Amino acid sequence: MKKIVMLMVLFSGVIHANETSNKVYMIEKFDQNGDHVVTQEEFLKSAEERFKTMDIDGDKTIEKTEFLQRYTEHSHSTTADSAAEVGQRVFGKLDENRDDKISELEYTQSRLKWFTEVDKDNDQKIELEDTADK
Numbered sequence: 001m002k003k004i005v006m007l008m009v010l011f012s013g014v015i016h017a018n019e020t021s022n023k024v025y026m027i028e029k030f031d032q033n034g035d036h037v038v039t040q041e042e043f044l045k046s047a048e049e050r051f052k053t054m055d056i057d058g059d060k061t062i063e064k065t066e067f068l069q070r071y072t073e074h075s076h077s078t079t080a081d082s083a084a085e086v087g088q089r090v091f092g093k094l095d096e097n098r099d100d101k102i103s104e105l106e107y108t109q110s111r112l113k114w115f116t117e118v119d120k121d122n123d124q125k126i127e128l129e130d131t132a133d134k
């Protein structure tokens with residue numbers, strides 16, 4: 001019985017830590033004017049830039065090869081194999097219509113979904129202390 005409680009505490013701690021680090025990560029990455037708040041506008045702008053970096057041949061779609069190349073370049077995994085594996089999985093999530101290409105719309109939409117998930121109080125801003133957390 002004690003064990004179960006311990007596990008639950010541990011588990012909820014992990015979830016909470018993940019949420020916070022998700023926000024810290026987003027603010028670090030996407031806050032462009034340095035006010036420690038990421039607005040939806042800032043977020044989408046950086047998504048657009050990121051899309052352009054990944055679209056190597058500039059045809060407004062990210063082909064699977066392009067994605068995997070960029071992904072393995074930027075991945076911190078120790079082996080290229082596992083980076084490619086994770087890349088495949090991430091690609092699958094992004095490619096909603098399964099045509100092995102990520103369109104700008106698919107990319108933006110998945111990014112927006114992420115934004116909405118983190119933006120708990122729904123004010124189109126990611127800040128460290130979302131009002132809904134309190």
Ligand SMILES: [Ca+2]
Nearest residue numbers: 031033035037
């Ligand atoms: Ca900002």
Ligand SMILES: [Ca+2]
Nearest residue numbers: 057059061063
């Ligand atoms: Ca392309």
Ligand SMILES: [Ca+2]
Nearest residue numbers: 095099101102
């Ligand atoms: Ca697609």
